[in-house]
Amino acid sequence: DAKTTQPPSMDCAEGRAANLPCNHSTISGNEYVYWYRQIHSQGPQYIIHGLKNNETNEMASLIITEDRKSSTLILPHATLRDTAVYYCIVRANTNAGKSTFGDGTTLTVKP
Amino acid sequence: GAGVSQSPSNKVTEKGKDVELRCDPISGHTALYWYRQRLGQGLEFLIYFQGNSAPDKSGLPSDRFSAERTGESVSTLTIQRTQQEDSAVYLCASSAIQRAHYYEQYFGPGTRLTVT
DSSP: OOOOOOOOOEEEEEESSSEEHHHHHHTTTTEEEEEEOOOSOOOEEEEEEESSSEEEOSOOOOOOOSSSSSSEEETTTGGGGGOOOEEEEEEEETTTOOOOSSSSEEEEOOO | OOEEEOOSSSSEOOOTEEEEHHHHHHHTTEEEEEEOOOOOOOOOOOOOEEESSOOOOOHHHHHHTEEEEOSSSSEEEEESOOOOOGGGGEEEEEOOOEEEEEEOOOOOEEEEEEOO
């Protein structure tokens, strides 16, 4: 699986959009970008994933650059409950199990 | 429906003792994974099961660690002769697979293991 690079921490004001970047410059053509988050003392939770097109669901939007070497997770209206560690992972959907979760980005949403 | 469950939620054991951690995956999920998360760190892959195939044990840190899975249901992670460095949260996840496409992982709440 390709290695990802994320900033260790970010702050965001409540009600504003949170934009979390991820670099994955060595991503392969068959690898998807996945985002998970982990709220304190809980197991990670799936947020969204994509291959090359931008994706949106009820939780977030995922913007992938045209060269697929980076992506941004967007939480459109951050709330205090969105405070968590956010993990960006790239893996092929034919390769289960060995998802490498790095240290992620600790997002702190402030009132 | 029910999510992934793990037991116990917390386990304190003395150095040198064996421990067993249990994971109940989501019904119908054929893939099951174990991860270890040390305090303040990311997830470390341990082992992966898929159906009746041989498990991928490439992430197990030593021969003190082993895991079993009964069919496509419960899995048990066993740590023998525990050491203080084994203290961590052990997370289990499961996912569905359709036509060789692996879908997102659903994680349990984890078991916090403390070795004294």
